[in-house]
Amino acid sequence: xxxxxxxxxxxxxxxxxxxxxxxxxxxxxxxxxxxxxxxxxxxxxxxxxxxxxxxxxxxxxxxxxxxxxxxxxxxxxxxxxxxxxxxxxxxxxxxxxxxxxxxxxxxxxxxxxxxxxxxxxxxxxxxxxxxxxxxxxxxxxxxxxxxxxxxxxxxxxxxxxxxxxxxxxxxxxxxxxxxxxxxxxxxxxxxxxxxxxxxxxxxxxxxxxxxxxxxxxxxxxxxxxxxxxxxxxxxxxxxxxxxxxxxxxxxxxxxxxxxxxxxxxxxxxxxxxxxxxxxxxxxxxxxxxxxxxxxxxxxxxxxxxxxxxxxxxxxxxxxxxxxxxxxxxxxxxxxxxxxxxxxxxxxxxxxxxxxxxxxxxxxxxxxxxxxxxxxxxxxxxxxxxxxxxxxxxxxxxxxxxxxxxxxxxxxxxxxxxxxxxxxxxxxxxxxxxxxxxxxxxxxxxxxxxxxxxxxxxxxxxxxxxxxxxxxxxxxxxxxxxxxxxxxxxxxxxxxxxxxx
Numbered sequence: 001x002x003x004x005x006x007x008x009x010x011x012x013x014x015x016x017x018x019x020x021x022x023x024x025x026x027x028x029x030x031x032x033x034x035x036x037x038x039x040x041x042x043x044x045x046x047x048x049x050x051x052x053x054x055x056x057x058x059x060x061x062x063x064x065x066x067x068x069x070x071x072x073x074x075x076x077x078x079x080x081x082x083x084x085x086x087x088x089x090x091x092x093x094x095x096x097x098x099x100x101x102x103x104x105x106x107x108x109x110x111x112x113x114x115x116x117x118x119x120x121x122x123x124x125x126x127x128x129x130x131x132x133x134x135x136x137x138x139x140x141x142x143x144x145x146x147x148x149x150x151x152x153x154x155x156x157x158x159x160x161x162x163x164x165x166x167x168x169x170x171x172x173x174x175x176x177x178x179x180x181x182x183x184x185x186x187x188x189x190x191x192x193x194x195x196x197x198x199x200x201x202x203x204x205x206x207x208x209x210x211x212x213x214x215x216x217x218x219x220x221x222x223x224x225x226x227x228x229x230x231x232x233x234x235x236x237x238x239x240x241x242x243x244x245x246x247x248x249x250x251x252x253x254x255x256x257x258x259x260x261x262x263x264x265x266x267x268x269x270x271x272x273x274x275x276x277x278x279x280x281x282x283x284x285x286x287x288x289x290x291x292x293x294x295x296x297x298x299x300x301x302x303x304x305x306x307x308x309x310x311x312x313x314x315x316x317x318x319x320x321x322x323x324x325x326x327x328x329x330x331x332x333x334x335x336x337x338x339x340x341x342x343x344x345x346x347x348x349x350x351x352x353x354x355x356x357x358x359x360x361x362x363x364x365x366x367x368x369x370x371x372x373x374x375x376x377x378x379x380x381x382x383x384x385x386x387x388x389x390x391x392x393x394x395x396x397x398x399x400x401x402x403x404x405x406x407x408x409x410x411x412x413x414x415x416x417x418x419x420x421x422x423x424x425x426x427x428x429x430x431x432x433x434x435x436x437x438x439x440x441x442x443x444x445x446x447x448x449x450x451x452x453x454x455x456x457x458x459x460x461x462x463x464x465x466x467x468x469x470x471x472x473x474x475x476x477x478x479x480x481x482x483x484x485x486x487x488x489x490x491x492x493x494x495x496x497x498x499x500x
Contacts, residue, residue, distance in 0.1 A: 040125040043136035049122050050144045053151055054218060056115045058286050064111040068280055068288055068359040073106050074162050074480075075429030080457035081307050081422065083336065087298030098458055098466035102481040102499050109162075109483065112155050113169070119152040120172035146204035147219040150227060153197035154361070157231055160187045160194070161433050164479040167493070168193060183492040191235060198228050216272040217281035222248050226277050226362040229370050234437055238374040245371035248277070254364040259324050259394040268329075268340050269350075271358040277367070280359035290341035291355035303331040303338050303427070306456055311422050313400045323423065325395045330426035338427050365391055365424050373417050377441075381407030388420050395423065411446065414438060418449070436478055444475065472498055 039045055059066050065073075076082050077095040084093050091104045100107065126144060129136050159166045168185035170193070205221040229244035248254060257267050257275045266273045272281075282288045293300050308314060312326030328346030332339045341357040344350050350357075368387045376384035385407055392402070401419065405412035421434050439450040450470050458466045469477045476498035487493050 040129055040132075042133045043129060043140060046122070046126045046129050046136070046141070046144055049118075049126070050147055053115065053118045053122065053148055054281075056118050057151075057280050058282060058288075060111050060114060062110075062114065064108070064114065066289065067111055067115065068282075068290075069293070070111050071158070071359065071429040072293075072427070074158070075432050076301075076427060077106065077432070079431035079435055080453045081304050081311070081426060081431055083302040083304040085299040085302045087296070087300040089300070092300065096458075097462050098454065098469055099462070100481060100499075102484040102487065102495060104481070105483070107163075107480040107483045108485070109159060109166075112159060116152055116155050116169065117173055119148040119155075120170060122148045123152075123170075124172045142204040143206055146201040146206075146224070149197040150201040150205065150219045150224050153194045153201070153231075154227055156190055156194050156197075157227070157234075160190050161234065161436070162480050163482065163496070164476075165496075166190060181490045181492045184494060191231065194231055195228075198224055198231065202228065212272055213281070216276045216279050219278070222251065222253060223278045223362065226367060229367065229374075230362075233370050233374055234433075236377070236441060238377045241374040242371055242378075245367050245374070248364070248367050249371070254367070256364055256368075256390070256394045259396055263324060264329055264340075264343070264345055267363075268357060269344055275364045276358070276360065277363055278361040279363075280361070282356040282358055284354070284356060287353070287355045288341070288357060288359070289355070290357060291350065291352050293341075294338045295342040295349065299337065301338060302336040304457065305336065307331055307336075307426065308333055310456075311401070311419070311426075313398050315398060315400075321398065323395055323397050323401070325423055325426065340427060360428055365394075366430075369417060369421055369424065373414065376410060376413045376417065379408075379410065381405070381410065381413045384413055384417065388417055391420055391424055397423065414441075414446075415449075440475070440478070447471075450478070469498075474498070 057067050073092065073095075077092060078098070082096060084096060088096075091106050094100055094104060095106055123145060126141060130138065130141060156166070156168070164187045165184040166187075167182040168190050169180065169182055171180075173180070201219065201224045202221065205219060205224050207221050209215050209218055209220060225244045225247045229241050229248075232238070232241035232244060254277060255274050257263050257273050267275055271279055280288075308326055308331060312323045312330075314327075315321040327333045328339065328343075330340055331337070332343075342350055342355065344354070368391060372384040372387040385405065391397075397420075401423070403412070403416050403419070405416045407413065418434060418438050422431060425431070425434075435449055435453055439446050439448075447470075451467055454463060454466045454470060472478075474497065476496050479496060479498075481496050481499035482493055487495055
């Protein structure tokens with residue numbers, strides 16, 4: 001009941017935020033609706049606006065792709081765990097085949113900037129409520145601002161990982177005078193702002209919102225630390241990454257769900273388990289679209305054959321000896337269906353009206369593996385391997401996937417961690433970014449990771465072309481082009497050089 005009320009409130013609240021937003025989140029005229037003088041009067045309206053930001057994570061009110069679908073497409077299509085289903089679109093298939101053009105609709109960032117604009121609206125107008133509602137405190141304001149600034153940071157971080165240089169818009173588009181046509185900002189500058197937002201959030205976010213559902217579905221201090229760890233890892237700041245991970249680990253607020261018969265049900269079917277840190281709160285009131293994407297007769301995506309053959313592997317002698325994260329969890333091996341979002345358990349499928357699997361932004365396993373990656377880069381390979389072993393033990397990983405790297409072999413341990421991340425986070429929107437992060441480290445010291453991925457994943461008749469593209473000397477091909485509509489409507493935007 002609490003969960004239903006929480007989502008109902010979120011969906012109603014988004015109306016208030018949408019009224020102060022715009023169709024085109026960088027430059028078009030805003031929608032008609034509640035004007036700011038009538039809306040931003042009370043702390044309850046601020047709370048509704050913040051809750052509306054969370055509602056926008058679940059569905060786009062302007063019929064763009066929902067954020068969870070965007071995150072899946074951007075994080076998985078360019079990697080090596082997806083195979084085309086019968087319903088795949090031409091644009092999606094082009095990305096799988098490393099044939100992305102500026103006309104490709106998958107590169108449309110409208111959903112992301114829409115949610116950024118909602119966050120900017122709260123950041124701009126919530127402080128003024130302090131003067132109008134004397135029951136609204138500075139501490140309450142800063143707690144709300146911590147949430148939306150952390151959300152904004154998460155979204156800009158996603159844009160940087162996907163496009164590299166992007167427009168940095170920090171003011172809301174809420175009236176005609178706010179309309180702007182912004183140029184791109186360098187990735188380094190955007191990441192500086194991401195860190196500024198997260199550092200503010202780190203100082204002001206609450207430890208708990210008072211109950212489990214809200215703590216899993218809204219930003220708290222632990223969510224901020226998880227985001228900081230991720231950003232620092234991307235920026236190759238390993239000391240700070242480890243510190244952020246340790247804050248979560250040392251709190252003992254989270255843990256791995258035991259790898260027993262209830263593991264799948266607790267983690268994926270029910271959700272909001274002790275392992276979850278930040279989950280998009282789909283439920284019966286607001287279904288996700290995963291059922292249509294992964295399970296219908298026109299399913300768009302399948303698991304690649306490589307997922308079971310090479311990533312999880314199979315024990316052909318003992319059927320009971322298997323990685324619990326593979327067959328019956330990530331994948332239904334009878335037809336290579338992507339299973340974790342549409343399954344009720346290892347054997348049963350959800351009904352279409354029960355398609356409310358959560359989307360994971362972060363869970364505790366991610367914290368352990370981010371720490372392992374960071375400390376390995378600081379020449380602490382033995383400690384890193386121990387953390388990976390904890391994950392493998394819970395997942396009942398097969399011996400055939402244990403490469404037993406020498407702790408002193410930094411690249412060998414890094415490959416071991418990367419492979420374990422593939423098994424642990426299959427189809428959770430992380431794979432491409434994991435590959436790119438490892439490949440680009442130390443000025444692309446490990447470009448081979450990316451090229452080897454292409455050799456595994458891209459059809460043979462397209463491999464030479466794909467490899468040549470990823471060998472682009474400036475590595476611009478590793479990022480999306482700016483969607484052509486954005487270029488046409490904003491003369492200040494310059495296309496990613498690789499796609500000019």
